[in-house]
Amino acid sequence: MSGSRISSSASKIEGDECMLSQAENQLLTRAGPGTLMGELFRRFWLPALQLWELPEPDCPPVRFRILGEDLVAFRDSEGRVAFLRENCPHRGASLFFGRNEESGLRCVYHGWKFDVSGACVDMPSEPAESNFKAKVRAAVYPGVEHGGLIWIYMGPPEKQPPLPHYHWCIQPKSETLRVYKWMQESNWVQGLEGNIDTAHIGFLHRTLDQMGAQRIPGNFNAPRLQLIETEFGFVYGGRRDRPEGDYYWRLTPFVLPTFTSIPNPVWGGGGLFVIPRDDTTSWWFTISEPMPAYATTPYVDLIPGTWRQTRNRENDYMIDREMQRTYNYSGMVTNRVQDAAVTESMGAVYDRTREHLGTSDLAIIFMRRYLLRLARQLQEGIEPRVLSDPRLFLVRPVHIYTEEADLRPIWERDHAEHLRQPVAVPAG
Ligand code: FES
Ligand SMILES: [Fe+2]
Structure with missing residues (x-):
């Protein structure tokens, strides 16, 4: 494991150096032919x-x-x-x-x-x-x-690299997983940012009785974030205090180019990609276990014959103000609709010079800088390290109660254990 560790001490991440300039925002968000970021995507x-x-x-x-x-x-x-x-x-x-x-x-x-x-x-x-x-x-x-x-x-x-060994691609029982695909009506970065934004699950996806989709009350405290750069991308962890005196940790690996594997203690595994379709729309791919028995709504509900969600910006995502008053914060059903509503509402391509970034935005700040750095390095002839070995794509998320206050030992212990587990023969 190589790379640096970054903590979310306020002094380190507040200030102008976290902000993207107008020019950087354009470099980051554009992924068409001949663009800096487009060339990076085209390596994968x-x-x-x-x-x-x-x-x-x-x-x-x-x-x-x-x-x-x-x-x-x-x-x-x-x-x-x-x-x-x-x-x-x-x-x-x-x-x-x-x-x-x-x-x-x-x-x-x-x-x-x-x-x-x-x-x-x-x-x-x-x-x-x-x-x-x-x-x-x-x-x-x-x-x-x-x-x-x-x-x-x-x-x-x-x-052309070998096919990547994302964990669901090569592990036993991967045939039981479900793949969902749909289109987001905004630039790809906005959707991706939501997948490395652990702070939002305590509001956007939360019910008023504090039993949100994750069903872990400890989720709702402000997380302290730490992040480690790795060969595959980075892993960031949100640490939340528990009344028991220990911590609830949620670790999300970010694997290039945009795969995130988000911890879910109820029906975990899988992960998400956000891939640019063009500059103002993007593809989502989610690899998940089948919906759990308690689910009452489909994972994602599309207008037949399209990749568009039934609940979309033209109908205000069918927000239900009575539901918002009595049941959950958003007044909308399902994580997919809630995520789309907030990230599409920023506009087609958000002007990031207007943001005010806080300590909980650490992973987002890092991701932007990291992708820009890799794209610039590629322009200079330096290929992303992860492409040298398809096994580097093999990661999984972590959720754990522990007294350990540091991200690195938790991640390294779990990752080593994961790599010891059997894998099915890769497809290619
Ligand atoms: S064969 Fe003439 S346009 Fe395709
Ligand atoms: Fe979300």
Whole structure:
């Protein structure tokens, strides 16, 4: 374990150096082609599609936007997956309308056909003796199944890393997990910040009788935060005092590029990704155990045929003021709706020069600086360390009652124990 430790002493984190300038905010939030952060994302395998979106060979293709690019994913006759740029290289018709036939996707405008490598394998609009088709390639990104999802790699082919060993991808019983996907209608950083913001669970997700989703009364005290930089990203812990005289610790690992595994004592495991769709919308992927028996609402409720939550900003997330008066702080149902309401309400891309950051924002402050640092280093030719070994992605969250006041021994003990546990054979 390498790196530094940061505590949330007020003197260390208050002040202008924590704030992002307008220029830094733009660098952090923009992830389209050619941007600093976009290039960092393009070094990683990114979650993209649920398996049911491309269920079988030669099934219909699907549209998919990610990192500001419009793509069409298809599964060929051999079951291989690829993501083609949506516009046909001939004259730009959408390949979404393409016919998925023997080992390739055929544009329906003039019949050019492309395989999963992007090669043009048929060009019926040109004379038979022409070799023009050998000179044309579709822009393509590889796709692969791994851990119950379809992933995409959008970086330079020579830099393509092995598939990451996120814990749910390689551990026994991973097939029992559920994958949820939906779209957030704001820049990706806002959603991600909520996943490293332990202080909000004591309000946003809390019921008035103090039995919120986490069902741990100790959650509701102001946490003292500590953070350790690691090879995979960082881990931060929130320490809360308990009447018993010890502490309740919640440790959340942040694994590059944006995976967070949030402790949940009731039905723990899994984690969340927030991935830029474009600069003003983002994808959420949650990997969870099946909903517990006491759950009365679906994990995430989408408008059929869309990735949009039924409760969204156009209907004020169906806030119920009577519920807010008598039952919970937000007046909204489910963590997913509550999180979306607060982070989308900041606007499409929040102007972070207007913030007032406190001690409980430590992990958010660190994450922004950290990602900017890694993106700048990449520009100088320094690759993220985690990409050198897929096993570095293997982490789990921790929740524990202990008299230990320091984050590091708790994390190192649990992480060592985790790494000793058996893993299933990785998918790739
Ligand atoms: S635009 Fe696709 S074949 Fe002509
Ligand atoms: Fe939340």
